[in-house]
Amino acid sequence: MSTLAQLSHGLALAVTPLNLGLAALGSFLGTLIGALPGLGPINGVAILLPIAYAIKLPAASALILLAAVYYGCEYGGRISAILLNVPGDAGAIMTGLDGHPLALKGMAGPALSLSGWSSFVGAIVAFLGIVALGPLLARWALLFGPAEYFALMVFAFACLTSMVGRNPVKTLLGGCLGLALATVGVDAGTGVYRYTFDDVHLSDGIPFLVVVIGLFSVSEILMLLEQTAAGQAMMRVSGRLLFTLAEMRATWWTTLRASVTGFLIGVLPGTGASIASAVSYMTEKRLLDREGTFGKGDLRGLAAPEAANNAAAGGALVPMLTLGVPGSGTTAILLGALTLYDIQPGPLLFTQQPDLVWSLIASMLIANVMLLVMNLPLVGIFVRLLRIPYWLLVPGIAAISFIGVYSVHGTTFDLLLMTGLGVLAWVLRKFDVPLAPVILGFVLGDIMEQELRRALSISGGDWRILVHSPVSIALWALATGMAFAPALLRRLRGRP
Amino acid sequence: MxxxxxxxxxxxxxxxxxxxxxxxxxxxxxxxxxxxxxxxxxxxxxxxxxxxxxxQPDPEPHWPSPALLARSALVVGTLALYAALFSALGFPLSTAAATLVLGRTFGAGWTKCAAGGLGLGLGLYLLFDRVLDVTLPLGPLSPG
Incomplete structure (x- = not known):
């Protein structure tokens, strides 16, 4: 089947009433979660995944819901960035630089609608990119053997280590913690119990949902306690709401450029929305900022990061769907969602689960159209919902998280383990250890170990198989380059 | 250090x-x-x-003030108790109690927190157990 035929098949699957409803619900909740300061896509997807699983949604529908939450958050983050000058999530940090000054000038309405439009363009560019690149990459990845896979996962960790967090050593430690958590439970190869402490609850390993909720919901509650966002003055939205045609034309090339850059950055493992929006903001500033208007309320400075972060969010789906190697914390959770449904992620996904893959891709188009509608005329609703007080929001998050984890096994043990992991995650965050590598390590740990052992079984225990093919040598070289590039660049820049 | x-x-x-x-x-x-x-x-x-x-250690992390740390400990304790009693007390009661304490920690008054607790405990129970078919424990509230 050609790509186009598969896409239209996917569209047909995605327009069932259930899936359309879920896309709308996900878009709405995602925008809201993204807009709330402190909560981002990773928290939204983490909190809603157990619920989607508990109410027994089919795999494709659950992914459509979660992906819509993910895109929605990238739209929502800009609302609080513009109105409060507090980014709703990491991808929206750059949005506030020009967005908030615009709001101060009384241009809150056009700023909100124009950034909504840029977000939409970014998402559509990413959609086209996935359709063009996805099947190609999946076909190429079929040539991978266990040794190449192992090298690819090492590459993903290397990217993450050099891109996420301030201290690469701490990022590495986070990844190791995730890998270590994944080794708990019965070993698939030999049936030996590892790190179970003879506890029956741990014999199947630590449940994925317990880790996800502990890391991204419980620890977030503790972080929210420290936030002093209270007392911030919310800007009033008054005057005209919609941007003008001239404003759209003035930002058009910026938006397109930022979308393409954002998508490409998103495809790279380890680099996500926050890096994409920063890179494209700086690029546009260097290209266009002749009168020094950037940072003082330039519409182009607003359009660039918003287009880029949405395009990057879409781009991050490419390695997850085609290679089974997620590029970010949020896509790691989406990948884990697949394994919950006993779907083996990897390059075979495109051939074995075409319905799932293409309905997910098609739903991206649908959800983004819905998001555009929600974010242009209905933006006022979100502005009003931003006033949910923490004293009600936090217990609500706690209760929904507990429901989600309890619904899996119905044991008190899981709930206590989740709370414990949440406290551990909070301590990690205090030490500046990013959590995305932890979840990536946990999701990839099992596969990584299996691929390594499979490769060594093939070679009869000879470790040289890991650097046996040109592809794996290239991947090891790239991984080494990635791991040492930032340190090298810093040194080069230090000595002019 | x-x-x-x-x-x-x-x-x-x-x-x-x-x-x-x-x-x-x-x-x-x-x-x-x-x-x-x-x-x-x-x-x-x-x-x-x-x-x-x-x-090559990083500079000292920003540890919260003793007062904030005490509140964090209170939140952790509440969540741990909520986890321990979730099944025994049932969802509506344990959620109402947890909301009362958490709400207070986040600075709301007693009446607001009590109302919020009742609302969340009952509302979410009805939504998940009755509408969405996710079975939740009722604890002492269960009939019979």
Whole structure:
């Protein structure tokens, strides 16, 4: 089947009433979660995944819901960035630089609608990119053997280590913690119990949902306690709401450029929305900022990061769907969602689960159209919902998280383990250890170990198989380059 | 200082983790690499990273003030109790109680928190157990 035929098949699957409803619900909740300061896509997807699983949604529908939450958050983050000058999530940090000054000038309405439009363009560019690149990459990845896979996962960790967090050593430690958590439970190869402490609850390993909720919901509650966002003055939205045609034309090339850059950055493992929006903001500033208007309320400075972060969010789906190697914390959770449904992620996904893959891709188009509608005329609703007080929001998050984890096994043990992991995650965050590598390590740990052992079984225990093919040598070289590039660049820049 | 202390703890943890892997007994093996190699690799990597951390520690992290730390401890305690009593007390009661304490910690008055607790406990129970078919415990409220 050609790509186009598969896409239209996917569209047909995605327009069932259930899936359309879920896309709308996900878009709405995602925008809201993204807009709330402190909560981002990773928290939204983490909190809603157990619920989607508990109410027994089919795999494709659950992914459509979660992906819509993910895109929605990238739209929502800009609302609080513009109105409060507090980014709703990491991808929206750059949005506030020009967005908030615009709001101060009384241009809150056009700023909100124009950034909504840029977000939409970014998402559509990413959609086209996935359709063009996805099947190609999946076909190429079929040539991978266990040794190449192992090298690819090492590459993903290397990217993450050099891109996420301030201290690469701490990022590495986070990844190791995730890998270590994944080794708990019965070993698939030999049936030996590892790190179970003879506890029956741990014999199947630590449940994925317990880790996800502990890391991204419980620890977030503790972080929210420290936030002093209270007392911030919310800007009033008054005057005209919609941007003008001239404003759209003035930002058009910026938006397109930022979308393409954002998508490409998103495809790279380890680099996500926050890096994409920063890179494209700086690029546009260097290209266009002749009168020094950037940072003082330039519409182009607003359009660039918003287009880029949405395009990057879409781009991050490419390695997850085609290679089974997620590029970010949020896509790691989406990948884990697949394994919950006993779907083996990897390059075979495109051939074995075409319905799932293409309905997910098609739903991206649908959800983004819905998001555009929600974010242009209905933006006022979100502005009003931003006033949910923490004293009600936090217990609500706690209760929904507990429901989600309890619904899996119905044991008190899981709930206590989740709370414990949440406290551990909070301590990690205090030490500046990013959590995305932890979840990536946990999701990839099992596969990584299996691929390594499979490769060594093939070679009869000879470790040289890991650097046996040109592809794996290239991947090891790239991984080494990635791991040492930032340190090298810093040194080069230090000595002019 | 905090980073150095953490590095020390990490080395101890890596040693314990690696030792546990070393002592795994494999009755019979079909493959050249058993269940020990991967954990040992992780332990070695953690030990190396910890050494790097001790050699080049970050500036001291921003620890919250004692008052905030006390509130954080209260939140952790509440969540742990909520987890422990979720099944025994049932969802509506344990959620109402947890909301009361959490709401107070986040600075709302007694009446607001009590109303919020009742609303969340009952509302979410009805939504999930009755509408969405996710079975939740009722505890002492269960009929019969």
């Amino acid at each position: 905090s980073d150095r202390l953490a590095a020390l703890l990490l080395v101890v943890a890596a040693a314990a983790y690696g030792a546990a892997a070393w002592h795994l007994e494999v009755p019979f093996a079909y493959e050249p690499v058993g269940p020990r190699a991967f954990p040992l690799m992780i332990a070695a990597l953690v030990a190396l990273a910890a050494a790097a951390l001790a050699a």
